[in-house]
Amino acid sequence: MERKKVSSSQIRSVGYDSGSQVLEVEMSDGTVWQYARVSSEVHRRLMAAPTIASYYRDNIEEEYSRKRLR
Numbered sequence: 001m002e003r004k005k006v007s008s009s010q011i012r013s014v015g016y017d018s019g020s021q022v023l024e025v026e027m028s029d030g031t032v033w034q035y036a037r038v039s040s041e042v043h044r045r046l047m048a049a050p051t052i053a054s055y056y057r058d059n060i061e062e063e064y065s066r067k068r069l070r
Contacts (some may be wrong), residue, residue, distance in 0.1 A: 001014055001015040001016075001017055001022070001024055003015035003024055006047070007052070008028075008052045008053050009028065009053070010027065010028050010053040010056075011025060011026070011027060011028065011052055011056060012027065012028050012046065013025075013026040013027045013034070014031050014043075014046065016022070016025075016038070016040070016043040018043075020064075021036070021037050021038055021039065021040075022034060022035065022036060022038070022066055023038040023042075023043055023060070023064075024037040024044075024069070025060070026057065031057065031068065031070065032068070032069040032070045033066050033067070033068060033069070034066060034067050035060060035064040035065070036063070036064060036065050036066070037064060038060070038064055038067075039063050042060065044061065045059070046047050046059070046060065060065045063067055
């Protein structure tokens with residue numbers, strides 16, 4: 001999955017596959033988390049958020065099942 005770089009001190013890049021509803025978030029330390037069953041609306045709101053890291057912490061990090069890719 002291709003991830004797009006974002007302007008955030010804590011998150012380096014974000015990728016999304018609308019077909020499988022999988023979201024990938026690469027943290028600034030290189031850790032990559034993959035989240036399942038994330039709607040395209042949540043992805044859209046994440047990318048449009050004034051502070052991506054805050055939206056991620058408040059709406060994604062603990063709300064969706066995840067696995068560490070690296």
